[in-house]
Amino acid sequence: MENQTIEFQAKMYAFALNSATKEHGFKKDENWKLTIANAQEKAEIEQKYYPTVSTQIEAAFLTRLSEMVKVVLNRTPAFAAEPINDLGIKHDNSEYIIAYNPIRVHR
Template identity: 70%
Template sequence: MENQEIEFQAKMYAYAINSATKEYGFKKDEGWKLNLANAAEKLEIEQKYYPTVSTQIDSKSLLQLSELVKTVLNETPIFAKDPIHTFGAQHSDSEFIVAYNPIRVHR
């Protein structure tokens, strides 16, 4: 993946999170938690929490994209109070970045 593509994907992911925040009426004290996940972990998160926002990552670009996503999101108002320092556990087979709100569980 070229650097411009990675940068574009990071900005689109940040846009999707901002849109979901507005669409689902998040309050100021609600936020997002981000994890790197494989397909099974992504499915588990999607079944447990709602809403979720995810993007698939080329395994070669995983580290670069995740760092760029962290930088782009930390510049948005949503993450101003609680910036992202690290993602959840990372595995060698991680291929998704998944954002979810740990307060909003499926019932």
């Protein structure tokens, strides 16, 4: 049951990313960068970039969710050209997966 919940969360996160891509009118050369972050790092990313899409999860499940998110997103056309290989370093207090576009700096 727990695996189904994590898989569902990964699919919902992918859906949120695809929706944000359409909503914010991303061009073909614009891509999301995904990373694992703690609350402070998430706040810094949100201050610097817009839009962002994040999800929070217990630290114990973060590694499994991040792996499932990579699998789900790499199946979508938006990530087919540049598949996700790594989400960065997980710290002890990491609890978020956050996506941002490094080209779109918050003004």
